[in-house]
Amino acid sequence: MKVQETRNFESEVKQLLHLMINSLYSNKEIFLRELISNASDAADKLRFKALSNIKLYENDNQLKVQISIDKKEKLIIINDNGIGMTRDEVIENLGTIAKSGTKSFIESLNISSKKLENNKQTTQFIGQFGVGFYSSFIVANKVSVKTRAAGIPHDKGVFWESTGENNYTITNIYKKFRGTEITLHIRDNNNEFLDVWRIKNIISKYSEHISLPIEIQTYNEKTKQYVWEQINKAQAIWLRNKSEISDSEYKEFYKQLTHDTTDPITWSHNHVEGKQEYTSLLYIPSNVPWDVRNRDYKSGIKLYVQRVFIMDDAEQLLPKYLRFIKGLVDSNDLPLNISREILQDNNIIHNMKNMLTRKVLNMLINLSKKEDVYNDLWKKFGLILKEGPAEDLNNKDKIIELLRFASTYNNNSIQNISLETYINRMIKGQNKIYFLTADNYLSAKSSPHLEFFINKKIEVLLLTDHIDEWMMSYITDFKGKPLQLISKKDDSLNDFLQKEDNIDNNKNIKELDYFIKKIENLLGNKVKKIYYTNRLVNIPAIVTTDTNEMSTQMAKLFAAAGQQTPEIKYNFELNPTHVLIKKAMKIKDEKYFSEFINLLLEEAILAEKGTLDNPNIFINRINYFLSNEKI
Structure with a gap:
């Protein structure tokens, strides 16, 4: 018994059909490529299923695609003897876009249909989501489909038809042979596709490599009969x-x-x-x-x-x-x-x-080795390649060769510096590869940790992708050069200091030691250690972590993943030549001294983390100084 019903397309299909008809008018011929590709897939699926059930071939294992043209009725008929479809499969495959995420992708484009019609993304989208069947409506004002799945009764065939507007009809039919037959009712302005030679050229252009024989019906003038002519070589x-x-x-x-x-x-x-x-x-x-x-x-x-x-x-x-x-x-x-x-x-x-x-x-x-080509590839797939060092330890060295970074050398956020290039630019006496991780390029570029390296003309790699800190935990060295995160304490930097940079006055050292002891008593366990450093110039203080401690960016990564992280205890490093540190050393008032030192610490933590645990205390402290007559 025939069961006919009319069903509405899903909203995504309606939008897609509109885009299809209105945006691909300059490349109409792809409809045939898509339909032949689908037929080839149907043949592949039948071969696979027939491995466990030879009866699915129904005594016909010569798989092929046949195309015929009816100029008088303005029809193109594409027929395959592949796997075919059941009624439910027809509804799923032709009435919906089943691929997950399609709807959200359409929404994410955030472009009106009118703009999208002339947008390159449209054609990419059409192919990317495997919705090639709908390309039929580029050239046809009506599409009819007859299909029967392999191995089911002949009276379980399905007829589907639509004009590509809001709905389609579907009904059960008798279909003797398995597979799918698609009939395109060609639009008046697309008569070029009713020419056999035009169809042959399209097949040769797009589908020569299809391993399935593609045959087209032609008229033999000598025999006065229609014959099937194979167009492609049908070799994989x-x-x-x-x-x-x-x-x-x-x-x-x-x-x-x-x-x-x-x-x-x-x-x-x-x-x-x-x-x-x-x-x-x-x-x-x-x-x-x-x-x-x-x-x-x-x-x-x-x-x-x-x-x-x-x-x-x-x-x-x-x-x-x-x-x-x-x-x-x-x-x-x-x-x-x-x-x-x-x-x-x-x-x-x-x-x-x-x-x-x-x-x-x-x-x-x-x-x-082709710099421009690879830099373009890195923009597209670099984030994915960054997963490699952690995932594939056996090939880690090769993956590291492929990594690209932004750096202080270029003064921009473009990731095009390899570690090989970095090593070739290292200054005399440098034996480490220095890098900095941050939330974004501007934060990295303005980091107080960079001051020393800029002054000494030492290049620093700037890593600002969320995955970077995790990736770098798997990269300890490159060609014998250790990698060093500059926000961690590094005593080897003293090797770059000139003699005039060092504090060699015994009186100054004693004063600084007393000053640091005073701060230690004040801050207690707020910080891990307090040092004075010779590597800062225009910045009064910074915070660093020890080499074996979790870094700030790694802690952020763990927190974003909902994982608990140990509390980070920073080292507090002071610049004894800075005017604010010199001023702090002269403060006698205990309350004022406490507020002053805590403000310097909070400023340093804010510069490192981008946030404070209690910003209100920080604001109150600033207000204290703004309203204090000593300022």
Whole structure:
């Protein structure tokens, strides 16, 4: 019995259809690429499911896509004998955008539809979320779909139809053959696509590499009959010799594989033989998926076994910090019935992961030699690569080579300085790599800890991403040079002091020792230790942490993650040459002295942390001095 109903599209689909129809008018031909790509996916899914149930082939295992044109009725019909769909799957796949996060992504664009129509992000979005079916409405004013899932009764077929406006109709039908047939009712202004040669050219341009035969119906003048003509070679591109594949073919395959509309930055195609046999084709994309910084972002690596598609997001093949890499791996060693659970503990997969990781890192290292190209890549994926030193200790040295930082050398926030470049600029006598972590670039740039290094012309790396402090806890040295956080106490800095910088007057030293003892009695356990320092010039005091203590930024990182952190006890370092310290040494009034020293301490903590535990006390202290007649 036929059950027909009319259903409304979800709001995201309505918005998407509007964008689709109004924004891609300059690149209409992609509709065919998208529909052929979907047909290829349907064939892959059938092959995979048929591994455990050969009956799904229904005595027809010659998978293909067939395209026919009816000029008189202005129709293009795309038919495949892949996996097909059930009624519920039709509703899910054609009536909604099932991919999680799509709605929030649309909202996050925060651009009106009118602006978005001419925005490059639109086409990237269309492919990124795998909604290529809706591209049919670029050229068609009505789309009809007949489908039946493999292995279900013939009378459980489904008919779906829509004009691409607010709703669609769906009904049960009898469909003898499994698979999906899509009929496009072509708009009056798109008659060019009713030409067989135009369709052939589109297939050759976008889908030559599809491993599924693509046939088009043509009229044979000699026999006066319609025949099916295969257009593509139907050979998987990754199985071909690299020397036979052009750059344009690699790029088009990438677009078909990922549904991205932009060219990749570069790629690596490798055949591995020996103890293990596999082929990999890995791409570095130029487009940044909006959610790629999320650790739960799905891997972009497809897994094939003996040319049979197994799964879309084989996250076991590359570490998380390389999740932006796209491509595929085709193994000859894995069993065809392998599951995600088996992948977790499979030695073959483990070895492949190690080799693929090294391959990608070498590809990135080679790319880093092209400074402009790599700097652009770093802007897009640098935050993700920063997860590497903690995640992949075996390849830590290679990952460190890829890191880029802002520094005091450039006087801007651009992260384009490698540790190799830093080492080559180190001054005479310098044997450490100095860095500073802060909440943002302005905070880092104005940090009182920088004063000494600027005066001595020592370059300091400025790290302002939230992940930086955590990352640097895994990087202790580079090429024999220790890394030193400048907000921690470092006695080795005394090596840079000139003789005239030192306090060598015994009287001054005695006065300072007495002064510090007085402050120790006043502050008690508010601070860990109190020193006078010779490295400050224009700043009266700073706070530092000991080498083995948790740093301020690390404590902030823990707090942001909801974890408890031990209380940080700072060292209080005073500049004996500063006018305020000299003034403090002369204060006789105990109340005034207490307020003065506490204010200096709170100023130093505020400069270090950006916050105070009790800002009201700080404000009251300032008000005390503003209203005191001694000022």
